[in-house]
Amino acid sequence: MTTAVDTDLYGVVEDAAAYLYVWALKDIPQDLRDALADAAARETSIPGQRVLNTILKNVQVADDGGNLVCQDTGIAVYTCRVGERFPLHPVRIYQALKAGTERATIEHPLRSNSVHTLTRENTGPNTGYRLPIVHWEFIPDWDGLDVKCVPKGSGSENMSFLKMCVPADGVKGIKQFVLESIVGAGGKPCPPGIVGVGIGGSADYAMYLAKEAIARPIGTRNADPHVAKLEEELFQLLNETGIGPMGLGGDVTVLNCHIEHADTHMTLNPVAVNYQCWAARRASAHIGSNGDVDYDREA
């Protein structure tokens, strides 16, 4: 049975999704702006400086003209944190997110990227079978809903890598795989960006965690001190490779490295790498059970 509350909240979530998708594409978070400005200040290679200054100018032009920061409207990925007592069922939340994605694409209009994976025929306004992609987390004893929209570009998503290291490879194996992946990716994922790493769990879950990692505010650290130390270490090492902005050589290869982890089987040691380009777009909404919406570019 669909109640009045349900209908209202459905509309609120749909509106929020439509708003978040376009907002994320146009107005990048402050922490990312700061990280890009820092990068431009410390880069010493001439092509690298040229790239970073152009990126800063581009962000400004997008602000001034109300245009998209990057042309690739990506694949719409949402992360939902659903409170136990949020009155709209996740089935309806998903429908609302899908409807919002479609509406934003048609009304703006945004470039639609979604195709059937075999026939390559367009499947809808940035929607299709199992699109958009939604990550779920359920929060006990809470009545709110947080929605984060992360439009994910293909240039960086194509630079995703998974390796089932063995336990004997240890932490060294993890570091080696991340470093080799980023050197191999070169300029293709529009560096400098955020290197997301997922470790532990299973093969599929490690990649899921890597995607969560790229959606965090830039430079935040994992709560587990062992993992945080690895984030710091990889961040330094990745910038020693010299790949540089757009792969043209320089000091800044990555803006940061984020890691998410899960406990795993004693004979597993999975490592997943998911790259997020410099246009690390994200935007969030906090939705109350009464339908109040609080938009938040920084979450």
Add this chain to the structure above:
Amino acid sequence: MAVHRLTFPTTEEAIRELRAGDEVTVDGHVIGIRDRTQIRIFDQGVEPPMDLRGAFLLHTAPGVRKLGTDAEGRGRYEKVCIGTTTSARMVRFTEPLGERYGVRAICGKGGFPDEAIEPMRRLGMVYFAIVGGAAALETTQIEEIEEVAWEELMPECLWKFRVKDFGPLTVGIDAHGNSLYHDVQAEANRRLEGILERL
């Protein structure tokens, strides 16, 4: 690393002036092209209905708005958001583009692998690196969409843009056998070896 300004279409002579790492700003005409456009030309053997001699090709699938059609039934479009796609997928078309059609420059993001170096040296072509993702800026540098062919491949049509102050571009591969991508990758692999030894 010199700074240049070039108007396209251009000549082999002008292209041979450029060196890997140089900065270039472009005026004149830019031809938008992508995977399916080049598959049609080379794999399906359909002659492109635009003159590509001396041309600057841009790897793009532009976001546009249709304004209507002209007297011959061809669509007229205005720009919405025009950016650049990853080039590496399209490297195999480099040699025939230069040899058969006299293309002088190919521009995209992420670079071309080493197989582009020799044909570019021999035929007098360059690869320009644009700043990937900087589409807001790129869109302001495109003055007008002058012509569109093969609309049925939308958005991977053959586009003719008039540009002004297009750039800054970096010469990624020059016509003398130098590739910034090759050099950066070789250096990164050398450094990586050192890092791995220390782990």
